[in-house]
Amino acid sequence: MKFNLVDTILDQQPDRIRTVKQVSLAEEYLQDHFPTFPVLPGVMMVEAMVQSARKMLAHHGDPRLVLGEVKALKFGAMVRPGDALDITVEFVRTTDDGHYLCKGSGLVRRSVLHADSNAEQETAVSGRFVMRPLKIASPTKAAPTHS
């Protein structure tokens, strides 16, 4: 598996990006989630928004920003194999500690079969999250220094 949840970028601005994540039964993890009822896991929708935000924010200089915080993020419609998740992420503002507050949402597009219908697009995910720089800590506690 490649941990890549952005299949294509439809539009990119400095403070806004629109991407698509196609959902296919060929994806391994869908066999487990769930064995008799494959649906895109909610946190993979979050990861798709995070990866979109990372691309959007790359012009600030750090290409490896990671998810640091999530605020009131909700899941709605289920996204099934054959559907696409149409994601929009916007940069809201810089937080007090210099991180990036973003707002994201994902609409389900129910396959090309319904492309010309006027069916209302359903929201699968929406909420706010914060992107921050990596913070790697040692796997061991620093040995006490002897003076």
Add this chain to the structure above:
Amino acid sequence: MRWMWIDRIIDFEEGRRLSAIKNVSLAEEHLHDHFPADEHSDAQPVMPASLMIEGMAQTAGILVGTLNRFREKVILAKIVSAKIDTDVTPGQTIRYDAELESNHAAGAATNGIVSRWVFNSDSTPGEWERIGEINLLFSHIDQNFSGLDFPKENFVFSDNFKMILRAAGLDRLAD
């Protein structure tokens, strides 16, 4: 990539709390893409925070599932709040401590603490260090999505979960 984000249940108090661990290993595929080497930097594998949220959701989901002996389908409906302050690299172990906050017919809320194991550099074992918290809201889908076309059986708690429950001696809680 399979979809199991906890390895073992390590503590359980019925109706109140459940704790699980997850080992982070370079043998896991997704770590090689998060992040691979590029022209500017070496590879930097770290556990994605989104998957830590899933680890907590699986831990807390089992806790919520035990409330009605896994008869009801429990799904993650809302990430009330989550914060991860330190990234976890291969070779480390993550611990998820989930506690039941509220429970209604329509759903349940859980609070959770995420920790990582920090080894001591001498021969003594080490200790858990808190790196964040994840608070979740679960929906009992039979209550909230009636009319939708769901399988009758409880697909949420699959054989993978039963294996983990059995390993912890908790399969007595399932019907």
Add this chain to the structure above:
Amino acid sequence: MPTTAMTREDIFKNVQEVLEEALGADPEDITPSATLTGDLEAESIDFLDIVFRLEKKFSTPAKPFKISQGELFPENLMENPAWVSNGKFTDAGMDMLRKRMPHVNFSEFEKDRSVNKVSEVFTVDAIVSFVERKLNS
């Protein structure tokens, strides 16, 4: 929190905090007349979150604040055919609404009665009234 001393203004401030956290809404948008589903974009799962947060916010060791299902946000408002006719609540339907939601001011809704507008009666002010009534009961 000494609930006995809570004024309506205190309750409003606490409700505002609950909605700010549950909905990720800006405090200036959480006015008394703001509707939950319209102005503040709440969905059904948020109602459960709001109920849990209100319980936590207004409970004291001496007096737990427990909201039963359907008490704040009633369900099955259309289960009885006598309550609705041509997409509008009948007189019997309006009586049922008033009885089940004494915390809601129906004077505005009374004029229209459309079933698909009933969610607009859930304003911030209605939640404040709900909490106030419940604390004093």
